[in-house]
Amino acid sequence: MRDKNPEKRIRILDAALKVFATRGFYNAKVSEVAKEAGVADGTIYLYFESKDALLIALFEDRMQRLIARANDEIARTEGTVLDKIRQAIALHLSLVLDDPDLAEFITVELRQSGKFVKEYDNPKFTEYLRIFRDLVLAGQEQGLIRRTVDARLVVRAIFGALDELLLTLSLTHRNRSVDLNATVDGLCDIFFDGIRARPAH
Amino acid sequence: MRDKNPEKRIRILDAALKVFATRGFYNAKVSEVAKEAGVADGTIYLYFESKDALLIALFEDRMQRLIARANDEIARTEGTVLDKIRQAIALHLSLVLDDPDLAEFITVELRQSGKFVKEYDNPKFTEYLRIFRDLVLAGQEQGLIRRTVDARLVVRAIFGALDELLLTLSLTHRNRSVDLNATVDGLCDIFFDGIRARPAH
Numbered sequence: 379m380r381d382k383n384p385e386k387r388i389r390i391l392d393a394a395l396k397v398f399a400t401r402g403f404y405n406a407k408v409s410e411v412a413k414e415a416g417v418a419d420g421t422i423y424l425y426f427e428s429k430d431a432l433l434i435a436l437f438e439d440r441m442q443r444l445i446a447r448a449n450d451e452i453a454r455t456e457g458t459v460l461d462k463i464r465q466a467i468a469l470h471l472s473l474v475l476d477d478p479d480l481a482e483f484i485t486v487e488l489r490q491s492g493k494f495v496k497e498y499d500n501p502k503f504t505e506y507l508r509i510f511r512d513l514v515l516a517g518q519e520q521g522l523i524r525r526t527v528d529a530r531l532v533v534r535a536i537f538g539a540l541d542e543l544l545l546t547l548s549l550t551h552r553n554r555s556v557d558l559n560a561t562v563d564g565l566c567d568i569f570f571d572g573i574r575a576r577p578a579h
Numbered sequence: 580m581r582d583k584n585p586e587k588r589i590r591i592l593d594a595a596l597k598v599f600a601t602r603g604f605y606n607a608k609v610s611e612v613a614k615e616a617g618v619a620d621g622t623i624y625l626y627f628e629s630k631d632a633l634l635i636a637l638f639e640d641r642m643q644r645l646i647a648r649a650n651d652e653i654a655r656t657e658g659t660v661l662d663k664i665r666q667a668i669a670l671h672l673s674l675v676l677d678d679p680d681l682a683e684f685i686t687v688e689l690r691q692s693g694k695f696v697k698e699y700d701n702p703k704f705t706e707y708l709r710i711f712r713d714l715v716l717a718g719q720e721q722g723l724i725r726r727t728v729d730a731r732l733v734v735r736a737i738f739g740a741l742d743e744l745l746l747t748l749s750l751t752h753r754n755r756s757v758d759l760n761a762t763v764d765g766l767c768d769i770f771f772d773g774i775r776a777r778p779a780h
């Protein structure tokens with residue numbers, strides 16, 4: 379509705395991220411989000427029709443920002459398409475330090491909404507994956523990436539590895555220090571050159 | 580307790596898998612599991628102290644079977660350690676066809692228990708990952724896998740890719756036919772040889 383307050387919407391989303399990350403999506407109550415946002419319980423429902431709708435709106439908002447940031451960082455990265463893939467990998471994993479609530483939300487809470495996983499078409503996630511896919515396709519065009527690999531499968535494999543690592547880092551980073559650079563380098567080494575030993579030549 | 584009936588415990592676990600996969604862990608009620616198992620509601624609590632405990636017991640039971648099957652198939656696979664890794668990858672992805680309820684449970688429902696993800700030490704999952712890690716370490720010993728890759732990172736990357744692909748397959752296989760062999764071959768190609776183009780020689 380046109381008479382809604384954009385600033386208040388943002389405040390509710392920020393509060394939802396904090397509450398979902400702390401309490402878990404299923405345990406979180408809309409009234410807790412309202413309290414955190416400093417609005418009346420009923421106000422939430424003027425902006426979002428249900429807790430599931432709030433989860434989806436939060437995901438779309440945060441993914442939109444992540445997409446914008448990824449596109450920006452990729453554009454500013456000098457070097458080959460492989461350097462740009464490395465930058466996108468580094469950005470994704472950096473969430474564990476830069477925005478731990480978001481990292482936990484993406485890896486843990488997001489799968490908690492059955493509605494989200496099973497019924498939601500998830501266009502922002504598709505758009506995020508397309509960033510990686512376009513890089514792989516460009517690399518194949520340029521002869522830097524093997525033309526025989528399936529670009530969609532490469533993207534699913536890389537995203538899966540990133541999601542698993544971000545989950546692991548999210549659950550442990552409060553206990554241990556994290557060497558993100560070593561993880562990014564190691565992951566790129568695996569995906570770029572594979573694990574098979576090759577004879578030196 | 581010693582006077583419990585092992586057959587009844589198995590019946591409750593089978594019922595729980597079916598109910599969790601159909602209704603989702605959070606929506607599922609213990610009374611629905613009881614009805615599916617053909618036991619009284621209170622009987623469930625003689626075997627499992629809570630719905631979270633039932634989830635964990637179910638996971639441990641199914642992972643134990645998967646671990647046994649993986650070890651057996653790996654032992655029977657002729658060829659190199661890379662062939663054995665391929666077999667373990669194929670087994671994991673085959674769950675989408677052989678046991679779709681389990682595939683959905685592992686990829687979707689399991690992360691739904693905040694208790695499971697955050698507090699449970701998850702020894703069976705560690706044991707499952709160790710199968711892959713032992714293969715990678717053996718491959719490094721034998722000079723078939725590069726010694727410079729971090730075995731733990733390789734395992735996380737492979738498991739993450741498998742989890743993401745199994746999730747995608749679980750959500751779509753009822754609509755499309757699945758060419759598992761092509762997916763397994765494609766994934767092994769990516770992980771074994773990497774995506775970087777190399778000059779022919």
